[in-house]
Amino acid sequence: MHRPDTAEAEVAEELAAVRPRLVPRYGAELPGARAAVLSRLWRAFAHEPLPWIAGRETARDGLVLRLGDGRQLAGPAADPYRTDAYVRVVRLDEVPYDDPARLVTDLAVPHSAGFAAELGHSVASLALSRAGAEHHPDEWPDSDWAWERRVVDGHPFHPNCRSRPGFSVAEQLAYGPEHAPVVGLGLVPVPAVECLVSGVWPRDLRDGASLLLPVHPWQAAHVLKRPCDEQLAAHPLMSLRTLAVPGGPHVKTALSTRLTSSVRDISVASIAASATLSSFGEALAARMDGLLHVTRTLGAATAHSPDLAAVLRESPQVYAAPGERVVPVAALATTDLPRSPAWLAAFARLALTVGLRALELGVALEAHGQNLLVALSPTGDPLRLVYRDLADIRISPARLAHHGLPAPGLPARMLTDDATTLRRKLFGSLVGGALASVAGSGPALGAALEGAVRELPRTGDLRALCGASLPVKALTVMRLTPDRTGDIWTELPSPLTAGRPASDGQG
Template sequence: MDLIPPPAADDAAARAEVADRADAYAAAPLLNCLLREVAEPLPRADGSGDRRVYRLPGGRPLRVRGQRRPAEPEVFTAGNWQRIGHTELVKLVVEELVRHTGLSNHELPAEMIDSRDAVAALLTARARATPPEDPYLRSEQSLLTGHPHHPAPKARGGGPVAGWLPYAPEAHARFPLALLGLREDAVVEEGDTSALDTLGEAPPGYRLLPAHPWQLDLAARDLAPAFADGRLVRLGTTDFPAWPTAAIRTLYAPGRDLFLKFSLDVRITNDIRRLWRHDLLKLRRTDSAALSAFAAIDGPAAWLSDTGYRTADFAFEELAVLVRDGLRDRVLPGATPLLAAGLVEGFDGSPLDHAPDPAAWWEAYLAQVVPPALAAFADHGVVLEAHLQNTLVAVDAGGTPVQALFRDAEGVKLLPEVSRAAGWERLVYCLVVNHLTEVAAVLADRHPGLDPWPAVRRALSRHDLPEVAALLTAPTLPGKTNLLLRWTGADGADARYLPLPNPLVET
């Protein structure tokens, strides 16, 4: 992909439009975090109209328009409601978090600004880029908002735009993979990595190792000695493009029907996105458990297996590449896979844009997504990370969901390595709070007369699990606190939850 230049200096209207849209995209998830994690909802005050009003920890009232994607924040000051932009919103969040926690944090505000600026760069690039023809790839590359409850979902490590924009899925990027020769005595691998050997040709005494070109740039200083002494050699690039998916570091090569997941030494949402050694060493165990579970589950649901990894012993995490199953042998004939997160974000060709019967569509969706996730947990002790970004939903020619596919062994937890209670809480957060709640909210927004929750209750209650019975009557659900997690500097894998009102409870 060619870098897209910014609008001309005299194109003030275009730049202002991009700035306004970037502010709105960046403000929505930040407001979601602020309102969920530290604010108190209030009855609507006089003059609030269709806006919802909250009290912040410092006592200041804040009101916003909308619920799923809050917008147009206003603070009550000196007897009037004052509209604040994204920069002022970041300052407000910082002040309130200091009051709420007693802690300061100099990194997160910069990430919030970086996330907003990244959105502006992406909007400019998308306006002049050609989206993929394949609806599956369009769904993977649609996430301009990203995680709807993260304070900086589009931050790219604070680096210059020219460093990351060529590899951004949201900018419809596609690019060849870098090919390296790795000296045979330095190879570390486990599982089936044979697909890597078909990507090019390595010289005698070397094995082929594909690399993400962005990661090669990020790790250039650390890898320089290996290039100098011959442990690594550059072999050019693949003769085909790969497309970055929503996960950014996971690429799909349609011509080879191959997914490859790489390390990226960049903080994206909560974590530095390396393939960490401890995760790679347990990969065969978690993937095998998930694969066995899906082989025993009735119905069309499928698991996209992480078949193996290859790396260098001197740069185990920096150069690791993970091989994942493609789609052709997993998706039902005639069906089109789509990223669940893309359905929430929206993209050209989404079946939600033309579903003739949204209630029936939702019933079909739940019938594909819910049973395999519950069966994997109940019958096999496999806790899927079944959130929006790890779930594909395949639809038939009419747009009706006919299959669910799940991925990412790195996020799988196994019982009893985690307790049943902890595993269930994680599944409820990923499947219900992160996933079904978001799709339900889209349907409710588009179809005001539709209540999506009775169908969810029916879908869950078909499974004879004591945890399900408790879930349907519990007053709250676990909501992950991404803003407080990042503000307090907790490890990204150390999920912390706060209680959210449970929409599954019948009123």
């Protein structure tokens, strides 16, 4: 069924040159990586509004998709909340495919060539990540970066879960958190009069009349194209471009390449708004009865360029009391905690309480597993949440005003009173993303949510959450629609109403 993919072969060749001892492990990880990406892709085919899928039919042994050109694509029943690599083979007119890149190539739908290349890179990079990662599931790390490097597989539902175009194998090994490197950030001097600064830029990142802007070495080599002495040792976090300085802040660097879906830079507008947003986050947290902390932005600076900028944030660990651990939600699936239905229900109750309360106040958090962290007691009980990176939240001025919360100077792109937009932002990220990834399947997620919603106030937002469908981003449609900007959404059958007839996702 499988012929060696160009991306897989290229990575193998580079790996043989820079880390030959990993070559056998890389080869052994390739089948599982193909299945992991194919499972994410099959979820999209089963539930996203792809225009070339004419219909979806439940079959005795799975799911059959009728394509607009008369072909049929068949595979297993698709649980949209399942996270394991359960799809090993799908059949296009009886021809079996175990390789997602070759499947998309042979589908030959609009923009499929570019997407197929991304999928091939995702498979190869995922196999590389798994080959190089150290697995210690029984150990609970003491550092924030050690928790984050356990998230080896990237986005739990995106087929481009590990796509890192523009990164050589040597660079992935040097900068990918799963490989546990220490990264030397460069410090580029820029005259202070030529910089936009928000908040307070620290003294130890100044040199006379110049600011020293932390620069990722990949950015220095490929974008700035300048030598950059590596002076600040830091550990990469799961976003790759954000790194933890031991005993110090988290440093968000500009990294102008596409990772998963988005080009990673830091806009001048986001620097300008960072101090205001940070203060707003503190005001929001003060209304949450101690159940939510929002990490503060300590300082942000840009040389008036998205390619040369940095943001300094508190480490979420500052909100851990003695004996507690603050763990990214994406890393919870690497522990045994979610195997307990009681623990999962308690975590869902905490997450929904915080998310819906913030939404009632007028703030829709983008609470996916990377932005959202949980403080755990010494015995693992979920106590409260920590949220970081306010750049993509949505804010309702009308709801804020109703609760007496000011919204001075917030970016216009964040402001909306449209309930659908606000609910999509929260429900898609928190329920369809963070909670689903921890639960690992629709039945487990539904059971956890059922217990939680019974104890929550019956607001309009909660009633919307308990409807027949759940909004999530149509991640594959967005990659196959390169000429369209902004988010595209689809509806998944709600895990709370799994027994009801569900839409086929074509709405």
